[in-house]
Amino acid sequence: MIEIIRCVSCEGFGWSEDDDGQAEDCDWCGGIGYVYRRGGRDQQIPIADLPGLSDQLEQLETERMREIGYTGEAKKPWEQAVREGKFPKPPRS
Numbered sequence: 001m002i003e004i005i006r007c008v009s010c011e012g013f014g015w016s017e018d019d020d021g022q023a024e025d026c027d028w029c030g031g032i033g034y035v036y037r038r039g040g041r042d043q044q045i046p047i048a049d050l051p052g053l054s055d056q057l058e059q060l061e062t063e064r065m066r067e068i069g070y071t072g073e074a075k076k077p078w079e080q081a082v083r084e085g086k087f088p089k090p091p092r093s
Ligand SMILES: [Zn+2]
Pocket: 007, 008, 009, 010, 011, 012, 013, 014, 015, 026, 027, 028, 029, 030, 031, 032, 033, 034
């Protein structure tokens, strides 16, 4: 049973600020903001899995945005990464 959980390191943001105030991709989740939890262990989600997980991630992100009181369009770390050409684009449905 594999769960997808919010990254404990960056709280789902996908990045963190270093001491100089520079935004850096989170090491724990690889900039995705979410990780697999498998048998009580967190594991980075392989980039190749992302296209198949976009619905699940979107749902988690919507929840997260609601929690922090953000009502605008969700800012999705993995979609930005796609835009930057870092991750493969999800297949069109
Ligand atoms: Zn993270």
